[in-house]
Amino acid sequence: MDDNSPPVSPATLKFLARLVTLLTATMIVGLLVIIALLVTRFWAEDDGALPLPDSITLPQGSTPTAVTQGDDWFAIVTEDNRILIYDRQSGRLRQTVTIETQN
Incomplete structure (x- = not known):
């Protein structure tokens, strides 16, 4: 570091520390929201699903x-x-x- 650089004030350091803490909290909340949405979407019952018949007869030899x-x-x-x-x-x-x- 340069000896001629002005010292950083404690108020600026506190401000930066609060910004980093706020960013961390925002990222954690965002990650929790994404996880919650994925879990609820995967486990949700699909009421809009169209029913298919129990069995289908395909022509002979069809796979x-x-x-x-x-x-x-x-x-x-x-x-x-x-x-x-x-x-x-x-x-x-x-x-x-x-x-x-x-x-």
Whole structure:
């Protein structure tokens, strides 16, 4: 440190110490709020979840790889490059979309 530098007043040091303490407290409170939000979101019951049927009959030889859903339908993507779209209420097959692969 330079011998010619002016001394720091005790009032300035107290002010800086209070600022550091306030910043630390703010960060701790913020971290606790984030943890609380994550915990409540993960453990909250999802009342908006749309029900799926108990069982689905896929065409012979189809192996599912992905599932997605809309308001009144759900779709199953199969290994043989098809998308099978089912009605949510009745569970019947609405549409089959064949995905063409490019060579």
